[in-house]
Amino acid sequence: MGKKVKKESETPCKETFEALPVVGKTPATVVLLLSSPEEDILIKACEAIHTFAEKGDESKVSLLGLGALEPLCQLITHNNKLVRRNAFMALGIMATNGDVKSALNKIDVTPLIIDKLSLEVIHEFATLCLASLSVDFVCKVQIFDNNGLPPLIKLLSSPDPDVKKNSLEIIFNLVQDYQSRLAVHELGGIPPLLELLHSDFPVIQHLTLKTLQNITTDKDTRNAFREQHGFEKLIDILNNTVGRCDFSDLHAEALQVVANCLSDSESVQLIHKDGGLTRLMDFLLTPNMPEIQSNAVKCISRVAKSSENRKVLHEHNVEKVLVELLSVADIGVKTSACQAVAAMSFHLSSKDRFRDLGGIPAVVQGLSSESLALRQAATQALSNLTYNNKHSAFAVFEAGGHEILVQQLNGSCPRMVANAAATLGNMARHEIICCSILSHGAIPALVEPLKSTDTQVLVNTTQCLTVLACDTEARAELQRAGGLQPLVSLLQSYHKEVLSNTCFAVHVYACEESAAVEMCKHGALEILQEINQSVNRKSSYSELAMISLLNCNLSVKYSLTGHLASTDVIVDGFYDAGKVCGLLILTLEELFKQPVNQHRPIIVVNTSTDSTQFFFLKKKKCNCTVSLYRNKTEDDTQKDETKCEFPTKKVWKMMDDSLQVLIKEVKESILPLHEHEQYAALARLVSEAMGGPVRMEKLHEFPWVLHLSELKFQLQSNVIPIGLITKGIYYHRALLFKCLADCIGISCTLVRGEYNRAWNEVLLFDGPPARNGCSSQPCRYIVDLMHQPGSLLAADTAAAVQYQTI
Incomplete structure (x- = not known):
């Protein structure tokens, strides 16, 4: 048997399949194909998605759910131009749906799209995609931050009208923000925008005008626009003089741009050229074209x-034209007409016309319109018409x-409230109108605007309140309505005009004693004192307000000013608490409540004949607490005594308060005397009541300090009635002299000096009348109450200076 031989391996087949047609019957299959490595498949898949997305929003949302966005966003950067193009086509169509748009913003695809704007093959769909995304604020920021404006401005000159339209739409969305408006003219965007005005496509023309309307709100952009002869081109459009085209459909938007440009004086000068102003007047009466009329009136206002x-x-x-427009049905035209009336009312002859x-x-x-804009414009027009114009105010x-304006004071629009207050203030300068305004509850209606945070509302409200304060009842009405507290609060304002008007209002309302007292309770004096100590906030108005409040509270006035x-007539209840240090000014009741101390006593004037006018309540078996009660009845006294354990009553009359005796004697013996004799006799009377004459060198031996200490101990109070003082020096005698002089109506001042000095100044005519029958100039004298009572020391002489100082 022969050996087995190993079989050789077969050579691999080098043959490939022929191209197979890809058929996707479901969207899910096509979306899966977007991940294919085969370019042909990608091209067909993107094309299929584009076709499917064009069917409507339902298809777009379906593709979003199938996960088509992410692979499409990757494919817009593909090396193959057709893949990129088809991917952009699909993405651009899908981006027109709101849900898809939100998803794209999360993917952060904007920088990738901007990066591909230089590739001509995808301009239309790249700009379409950005146009959809640029509505979103985040996307607008991304476009700007990624230098998207330069290529977009360049694309405005594209031969493709779709690219122009999409790019223009993106720019329009961007220029809603300030930084983009500036960048457009800095990047040379105005010339291509002006070229687009001549486009054959109305949508591009309208978008261009809307874009120009936005960017011309900026002054620098308006300058660049004017330098490029943009204003003249707008006037040509309004005159229909560009070629043979009819631009009437652009007139409304062109007028809006013109209105912006007319904010600058340079453009206003240009409007006079080539009949521009006459053309505007023609537009005012364009029948059945409210938008054109409204925009033309805005131009007139500028x-x-x-x-x-x-x-x-x-x-x-x-x-005449504006009055006609006030009667048209369109609210926008009426509103613009009122604004124009307000602007023209600065011309005196126009007010009369x-x-x-x-x-x-x-x-x-x-004023009665449901439109807030119209009501606001009407109040502004009336404010200007009635300013310094009596006849218009009566009209x-x-x-x-005036009735409607009072109602509008409680409105929610600050500008309308400010205008209503200004108009009422203008009208209230005439007595008949003022009375009618008051009868409709104007002052209570002005209380709420006093609490506003809008400075113009506060300025006009305080002015109006001041004008309406024509009589006692009007001033009392503000107090009853609770308006004094917010008025005092405005004294803390750092706005110069608000503060000045508030100070003047305080001055006017302070002529009512009850109002002045209430304002002082709310801290008006302390605030005004602080203001008048400030270099920046002090003014003649703040000083006037301070004086008015002090004139109604002479005790505080004397403490603060020493004069x-x-x-200034001293009345019952006046007290001398000495020179006040700091801003805190205590009332007489608060001073009574203080425990006895080592400080100088507070001297109080009690001119009442009622023995129960002032009295003390002192508790036994407790700390000595002294309180002052005024105008108590016997029943009130009994009620108060039941509240205290072992109360005792000390009536000043029972302690030989001789002030009433002095007043009676002054009226009987001094009042009938001649002027010079009155002062001398009164001085001698005061001296006798306060311990008699004291020689200068013996002043240190005069026991006035011990006497006052004994009175404080007996009364258990720091407050001492002046009628109980029988050993007094300069400031006691000067106060008593002023008090008695005021009782009989003879004139004198009260001046506080240093180191317990005080004196009275009087004005007297020394010689006979001059030859022409006129009286000679009066001379000032200091009344000596201490050393040679009855002597009148000529002011500024050595004797007078010695009396006033140590």
């Missing part, structure tokens, strides 16, 4: 910002506008 242009418009009789043409009732009707009044004028 032109009217210049006083010179207002004069030109007035010569064109623009007021509007009124004469019956335009004011038409504007007043706009609004006769049309019943009472001859017109």
Whole structure:
């Protein structure tokens, strides 16, 4: 048998299959094919997905669920041009669906698309995809950050209209944001945009105008736009002078761009050329074209910002046209017309023309519109019309506008509230109108705007309140409505105009004593004192408000300023607490509650004849707490005593308060005397009541300190009635002199000095009347109450200075 021989292995077959047609009957199968390594299969699969996605949103969502997005996003970077193209086609169609768009943003495909914009073969679908995605804010940021604007601007000059339209749509979405608006003109985007105005496709023309409308809101962009003769091209479109084309369908949007451009004086000058202003006037009366009319009126409003242009418009009789537009049905046209009226009202003759043409009732009707924009524009127009114009104010009044304006003070729109307050303030300067405004509850309605955070609302509200404070009842009404507290709170504002107006309002309302007292309770004095100590916030208004409040609280005024004028009349309850250090000013009741201390006593004036006017309540078996109660009845006293354990009552009258005796004596013996004799006699009377004359060198021996300490101990209080003091020095005697002088109506001041000094100044005529019959100038004198009582020391002499200082 022969040996077995090993069989040789067969040679591998080098033959390949012929190309097989791939047929995918289900979307899922086609999506699986997107992962194939075969380029032909990828091309056909992407094409099939594109065709399927074109059927509608349901198909797009189905493909999303099958996971088609991720492989498509990978294929847009494929080396094969046809694969890339078809992948972009499929992705672009799918991206028009909202769900797909959201999914693409999560995949972060935007940088990949931007990177491929330079490849001509996929421009249409790449830009289509970006156009869908660029609606989203995140995608817009990605496009900008990945330098997507330069290639997009370049594509505006593409020969393919679809590429132009898609690129323009992306740019339009981007320029909603400020940084993109700036970048468009910096990257040279304005010239290609202007070229697109001549496109044969209306959609491109409209998109271009919308884009220009956005970018021309920026001043620098408007300058670049004007340098490229863009404004003139817009005027040509409005005049239909470009070739043989009819641009009437573009007029509304072109006018919006023109309105933006007219914010600059340079463009306003250009509008006068080539009949631009006349053309605008023609648009105002375009029948059945509300959008064009509205935009034309906006242009007129921008032109009217210049006083010179207002004069030109007035010569064109623009007021008549605007009054006609106030009567049209379209709300947008009415609103724009009111805005134009507001702008033109800065021209005095135009105010009169509007009124004469019956335009004011038409504007007043706009106050009742359901449209917030119209109501706001109407209030602005009325505010401007009534400013410094009596006849217009009465025209609004006769049309019943003030009633509606009062209601609008409680509106939610700050600008409307501010305009309503301004208009009412303008009208209230006339007494008849003011009374009617008050009768409709204007002051209570102004309380809520006082709490606003909008500065213009606060400025106009405080002005209006000041004008309405025409009588006692009006001022009391603000107090009853709870408006004084928010008014005082505004004193803390750091806005200059708000603070000035608030200070002036405080000054006006402080003439009512009850209002002044309440404002002081809310801290107005402390806030004003702090303001007046500030270099930046102090003003003549803050000083005026401070003076007004102090004039209603002479005790505080004397503590803060150390001076009472001859017109400041001391009344019952006045107290001298000494010079105040810091901002805290205690009331008399608070001073009574303090325990007895070593500080100088508080001297109080009690001119009442009622023995129960002032009294103390002191508790035994407890700390000595002293309280002041005013105008108590016997029943009230008994109730208070039942609350205390072992109470005792100390009435000042029982301690020989001689103030009433002095007042009676002054009225009987001094009032009948001549002027010079009155001062001398009153000085001697005060000196006798306070311990008599004291020689300068013996002043240190005068036991006034011991006497006051004994009174404090007897009363168990730091507060001492001036009628109980029988040994007083300069500041006691000066206060008593002022008090008695005020009781009989003779004029003198009270001035606090240093080191317990105080004095009274009087004005006297020394000589006979001058030859022309006029009185000579009065001379100032210091009344000596201490050393040579009754002597009148000429002010600024050595004797007077010695009396005032140590």
